[in-house]
Amino acid sequence: MDLDLNAPHSMGTTIIGVTYDGGVVLGADSRTSTGMYVANRASDKITQLTDNVYLCRSGSAADSQVVSDYVRYFLHQHTIQLGQPATVKVASNLIRLLSYNNKRMLETGMIVGGWDKYEGGQIYSVPLGGTLLEQPFAIGGSGSSYLYGFFDQEWKKGMSKDEAEKLVVKAVSLAIARDGASGGVVRTVIINSDGVTRNFYAGDTLPLWHEELEPVNSLLDMSSPEPMSS
Amino acid sequence: MAKAAIDVPPKGGFSFDLCRRNEMLLQKGVQPPSFRKTGTTIVGLVFQDGVILGADTRATEGPIVCDKNCEKIHYMAPNIYCCGAGTAADTEAVTDMVSSQLQLHRYATGRESRVITALTLLKSHLFSYQGHVSAALVLGGVDVTGPHLHTIYPHGSTDTLPFATMGSGSLAAMAMFESKYREGLTRDEGIKLVCEAICAGIFNDLGSGSNVDVCVITKGNREYLRNHQLPNPRTYVSSKGYSFVKGHTEVLSTKIAHLQLEEVEGDAMEE
Numbered sequence: 001m002d003l004d005l006n007a008p009h010s011m012g013t014t015i016i017g018v019t020y021d022g023g024v025v026l027g028a029d030s031r032t033s034t035g036m037y038v039a040n041r042a043s044d045k046i047t048q049l050t051d052n053v054y055l056c057r058s059g060s061a062a063d064s065q066v067v068s069d070y071v072r073y074f075l076h077q078h079t080i081q082l083g084q085p086a087t088v089k090v091a092s093n094l095i096r097l098l099s100y101n102n103k104r105m106l107e108t109g110m111i112v113g114g115w116d117k118y119e120g121g122q123i124y125s126v127p128l129g130g131t132l133l134e135q136p137f138a139i140g141g142s143g144s145s146y147l148y149g150f151f152d153q154e155w156k157k158g159m160s161k162d163e164a165e166k167l168v169v170k171a172v173s174l175a176i177a178r179d180g181a182s183g184g185v186v187r188t189v190i191i192n193s194d195g196v197t198r199n200f201y202a203g204d205t206l207p208l209w210h211e212e213l214e215p216v217n218s219l220l221d222m223s224s225p226e227p228m229s230s
Numbered sequence: 231m232a233k234a235a236i237d238v239p240p241k242g243g244f245s246f247d248l249c250r251r252n253e254m255l256l257q258k259g260v261q262p263p264s265f266r267k268t269g270t271t272i273v274g275l276v277f278q279d280g281v282i283l284g285a286d287t288r289a290t291e292g293p294i295v296c297d298k299n300c301e302k303i304h305y306m307a308p309n310i311y312c313c314g315a316g317t318a319a320d321t322e323a324v325t326d327m328v329s330s331q332l333q334l335h336r337y338a339t340g341r342e343s344r345v346i347t348a349l350t351l352l353k354s355h356l357f358s359y360q361g362h363v364s365a366a367l368v369l370g371g372v373d374v375t376g377p378h379l380h381t382i383y384p385h386g387s388t389d390t391l392p393f394a395t396m397g398s399g400s401l402a403a404m405a406m407f408e409s410k411y412r413e414g415l416t417r418d419e420g421i422k423l424v425c426e427a428i429c430a431g432i433f434n435d436l437g438s439g440s441n442v443d444v445c446v447i448t449k450g451n452r453e454y455l456r457n458h459q460l461p462n463p464r465t466y467v468s469s470k471g472y473s474f475v476k477g478h479t480e481v482l483s484t485k486i487a488h489l490q491l492e493e494v495e496g497d498a499m500e501e
Contacts, residue, residue: 008384032389039381043389061383065388
């Protein structure tokens with residue numbers, strides 16, 4: 001088993017975007033790996049594009065950071081020129097244009113989610129290759145393979161905000177249990193007409209799934225240093 | 231292609247003539263030469279008053295230690311320093327380049343440089359070279375917005391962390407940080423933890439060694455503690471001394487081979 005520290009930084013990842021009645025909930029794990037080593041166990045894969053539109057990133061860390069930086073810059077200019085907040089459709093289209101036109105060089109799959117006054121909460125999926133697809137819910141990253149069946153069964157139209165967030169946290173934690181490239185904590189972002197709420201769920205608050213064991217002699221039990229507060 | 235009677239000087243730009251030859255050699259099974267990487271342990275952590283960076287001081291050329299006391303903590307700005315791992319030439323060049331760009335920016339704006347400025351300059355340069363500039367950096371500093379610590383990878387991705395390690399010794403150093411780091415460390419506790427992490431790299435990683443360099447950056451002040459710890463003193467020194475005077479070494483046998491020289495007509499140097 002090679003610990004290739006020179007491998008490009010990639011985010012194995014599980015990313016999810018779900019619409020509910022009134023807005024959207026975005027969720028992601030927090031593991032960034034370099035080969036077999038976890039380079040960052042607490043990364044934030046949900047990045048802000050504008051006040052009302054956020055982006056979930058997966059795949060190559062460098063490529064997705066560069067794309068999100070460019071789109072944030074374009075959207076900022078667009079907002080100034082338009083005189084009002086950018087729509088989610090415009091933001092996801094910009095992501096798609098960069099992804100599609102540079103498809104040979106980029107390796108990143110993204111989910112755009114946000115709320116605007118025209119269409120309400122929307123989720124757009126921009127996978128490898130640069131397709132743009134509006135969906136009521138979207139999943140991405142290596143951990144998403146384990147969630148297709150789960151979402152087919154569990155997703156319902158017209159959920160409330162709390163139901164949607166619980167669903168997202170449950171889904172990410174299921175994926176973390178099965179996918180080696182996903183792990184760490186679960187971060188969620190809820191976007192609706194009232195604004196944006198960021199939440200953080202530490203590993204020990206997540207439920208245990210099949211064959212997962214209770215932590216024994218965990219560092220968190222020891223009387224020593226406080227684990228870090230967010 | 232006829233052989234030109236007059237030699238035309240090459241136009242600017244990359245000459246692709248050798249690419250076919252390289253491909254042909256690869257097909258024949260010739261291994262391309264690999265470039266030298268430097269093993270390293272570099273770390274950074276955020277403490278209550280600012281940022282502390284640490285590095286070992288060994289530079290390697292393959293299996294040989296070519297510099298026992300090199301400086302891996304590079305100056306970027308009076309309030310920003312950067313540790314570099316990877317190919318030494320790349321880390322030096324990229325940090326010097328961005329340091330100059332930051333100074334020009336300071337002249338243009340009239341303000342103290344910010345850490346995210348250095349971060350953006352470094353990450354865009356590294357991304358545009360798609361990982362071929364092999365520089366893995368730990369960038370730390372204190373600016374008007376507070377203390378910041380970032381890691382930058384050769385492909386151009388960055389992370390913002392409260393404690394970070396990079397280089398071949400990063401696993402050993404990270405083990406120390408994960409067990410002992412907490413928020414709100416004091417200056418002395420922070421320096422002690424950084425030294426412990428670098429020593430873990432020095433003693434457990436073959437690519438890291440020699441001494442520990444530490445750099446403490448706080449608001450309005452920075453202290454570069456060069457060789458803060460020297461855990462590898464030279465323990466054996468020969469009592470006879472190390473001078474070898476001519477005549478002391480015994481000659482066992484002598485063999486002289488004459489070089490074949492050819493007389494060539496015409497001028498020695500023809501332009």
